[in-house]
Amino acid sequence: MxxxxxxxxxxxxxxxxxxxxxxxxxxxxxxxxxxxxxxxxxxxxxxxxxxxxxxxxxxxxxxxxxxxxxxxxxxxxxxxxxxxxxxxxxxxxxxxxxxxxxxxxxxxxxxxxxxxxxxxxxxxxxxxxxxxxxxxxxxxxxxxxxxxxxxxxxxxxxxxxxxxxxxxxxxxxxxxxxxxxxxxxxxxxxxxxxxxxxxxxxxxxxxxRAVSETRDSLQRQRHIAQTEHRLAVELQEAVLPPWRGSLRLPHGLDVAARYLPSPVGALVGGDWYDVLELPGRQALLTVGDLSAHGVAAASRMAMLLGTVRGIAVCGTAPDEVLARLNHLLLTAPPERSLASALCCRYDPAARTLAWAQAGHPAPLLFRDGSGRALTPPEGALLGAASCTRYGQAYETLRAGDVLLLHTAGLVPRHNGDVAAERLLALAPGLATAHSAQECVDAVVDELGTAEREDDACVLVARIDP
The missing domain is CATH 3.30.450.20 (PAS domain)
Structure with missing residues (x-):
């Protein structure tokens, strides 16, 4: 063969x-x-x-x-x-x-x-x-x-x-x-x-099969993350004040604010800012930071901000506003959260600022080309303990004063003292600004491009000369 x-x-x-x-x-x-x-x-x-x-x-x-x-x-x-x-x-x-x-x-x-x-x-x-x-x-x-x-x-x-x-x-x-x-x-x-x-x-x-299964799991996880991110952004945009940029109240108060998202893009957090005109020609200024991210954080931020508006419009003092927010975080399901907050009430007739804080950076006051941090009253983080007491401080403002409120993420990777020093160093530039919007722009130009790991808010209120 x-x-x-x-x-x-x-x-x-x-x-x-x-x-x-x-x-x-x-x-x-x-x-x-x-x-x-x-x-x-x-x-x-x-x-x-x-x-x-x-x-x-x-x-x-x-x-x-x-x-x-x-x-x-x-x-x-x-x-x-x-x-x-x-x-x-x-x-x-x-x-x-x-x-x-x-x-x-x-x-x-x-x-x-x-x-x-x-x-x-x-x-x-x-x-x-x-x-x-x-x-x-x-x-x-x-x-x-x-x-x-x-x-x-x-x-x-x-x-x-x-x-x-x-x-x-x-x-x-x-x-x-x-x-x-x-x-x-x-x-x-x-x-x-x-x-x-x-x-x-x-x-x-x-x-x-392991590669295919883990790839499918990764794709599902990414899809879920993208969906949650979109929902969180939509919820956040719906809850934050409808005005963007600047706002002038009819009491000689010029206000501007900016929300700065995390450059990572996925870390939609619970930072908020708000300005609300109150009865008696007064105004509410508030910023806060919830220690979480995503849909849950945006949802709880909406709950807190809605509570602040509802309580403050009834004439409740800032310290009592924070006490009630603390009780809300301690009792609201499904799990406990921590938050820092700053609540200020401005009386234009007396040009007096009454304010309280809950583990939050103190307001910065700029006057005549220099700046300082206001001395904070007592107050621990919201949701930390049921027996927390919140004090209240007062500050008399003058024409031309600039008040700056911010959340901790504005100056990334620094403690509160270093963050305050960097912001206070902007005093000469803020002194020459003609509006609250120009002040916010100066802050964002200096710190807005930093590689932050969290989102942040900055709010500026300027007393008309």
């Missing part, structure tokens, strides 16, 4: 040993580099809840697995068929990356399996190799039609085999294998046998 040839092309020649050695060296060098990066990637318990971290680790694991796969395959190609392993070696050897081969001779009914194929299928080496009719018995019931179709197409139509199916091993485990093969023709062009290689791809598919 003439030598067999693969359908449509002659049998290829094996690569030279030096070429395979070079490929092995390149593969192992790349494997070392990828594995080093993988080991440096965070993977502790704190990262388990982060979809992006899980997705990154899954990709690294898949890349390392495939490079290990390639290295072992090239080593098999270089060293040729290995001797039959002992029983102990078979028990301790990994099934990952093993490649077996088989040939079914249609003329003699002879079947030849490599040692690796016995190991992949979990069969004893002394057991007879299975014929093409017997092979489906090892295959998962749902995959049997696929195997039958592949073999039929190969033997009858001369098509190449390329497909996967699951095999049930005698020990009860199920492995996924990938079979590639072709019909081998004799000199007359008739199918003489079928040759195939079988590769255990169970771990590879597991890694690929």
């Amino acid at each position: 003439s030598p067999h040839v693969f359908a449509d092309r002659p049998t290829g020649q094996p690569p030279e040993r030096g070429t395979v050695d070079a490929l092995i060296s390149q593969t192992r060098r790349l494997l070392g580099e990828v594995d080093a990066v993988r080991r440096e990637t965070p993977g502790g318990a704190d990262d388990e809840a982060d979809p992006e971290s899980r997705w990154q680790r899954a990709l690294y694991e898949l890349a390392v697995h495939q490079l290990h796969d390639l290295d072992r395959h090239l080593a098999q190609l270089r060293e040729g068929p290995a001797p039959r392993p002992t029983t102990a070696e078979r028990q301790h050897s990994s099934l990952v990356s093993r490649v077996g081969s088989a040939e079914w001779n249609l003329l003699t009914d002879e079947v030849t399996w490599s040692d690796e194929l016995y190991r992949i299928l979990g069969r004893e080496p002394a057991a007879p190799a299975l014929t093409l009719d017997e092979l489906p018995a090892l295959v998962h019931r749902d995959d049997q039609p696929r195997l039958t179709a592949m073999v039929t197409d190969c033997l009858i139509d001369g098509k190449s085999i390329d497909g996967e199916f699951r095999v049930a091993r005698p020990d009860g485990s199920v492995r996924t294998v990938h079979m590639m093969g072709e019909p081998v023709l004799d000199a007359d062009g008739s199918t003489a046998s079928m040759w195939a290689v079988v590769r255990d791809v169970s771990e590879l598919r597991r890694s690929q």
Whole structure:
């Protein structure tokens, strides 16, 4: 009988040993580099809840697995068929990356399996190799039609085999294998046998599923985050004062404010500012900062700001406003939150400012080209304790005075004293400003482009000369 040839092309020649050695060296060098990066990637318990971290680790694991796969395959190609392993070696050897081969001779009914194929299928080496009719018995019931179709197409139509199916091993485990093969023709062009290689791809598919699942989880998480961010922004815009820029009250008070979002974009927080005209020709000035972000923070900010407006319009003093806000945060479901706040009431008739604070930076008063922080009365963070007392302080203002209220995020990565110093250094520029809006612009020009980690508010009230 003439030598067999693969359908449509002659049998290829094996690569030279030096070429395979070079490929092995390149593969192992790349494997070392990828594995080093993988080991440096965070993977502790704190990262388990982060979809992006899980997705990154899954990709690294898949890349390392495939490079290990390639290295072992090239080593098999270089060293040729290995001797039959002992029983102990078979028990301790990994099934990952093993490649077996088989040939079914249609003329003699002879079947030849490599040692690796016995190991992949979990069969004893002394057991007879299975014929093409017997092979489906090892295959998962749902995959049997696929195997039958592949073999039929190969033997009858001369098509190449390329497909996967699951095999049930005698020990009860199920492995996924990938079979590639072709019909081998004799000199007359008739199918003489079928040759195939079988590769255990169970771990590879597991890694690929992990990548797919973590990618889907990451996409869902991003979609949820984008939706929550949009809702938080919409809620915040609906609750903050409808006026933007500046506002002139009919009592000689020129007011301007600005909300500065976090450059990160996702940290929509609970910062607020508000100016409200009160009965008796008085005005309410308030800023606050809720220690949370997202929809929940925006929702609680809306609750606090609505409460401030409702209480203050009834003539409640600033210290009592904060006491009631503290009680609200302590009792409002579903969980407790902390917030800082500043509440000021301005009486234009007496040009007197009554104010109270809850763990918040004190107002800054600018007069005649210099500035100072007002001495704060007692007051702890809102929501910290039920027995907190809030004091109230008073300040007499003059024509041309500038009052600056802000939240802590305005001067990032600095404590309150450093933040106050940087703001007070703006006194010369604020002294030459002609409006509250110009004062806010000066503050934003100086500090608005800083790489802050949180959102912030700044509010300026200027007493008309």
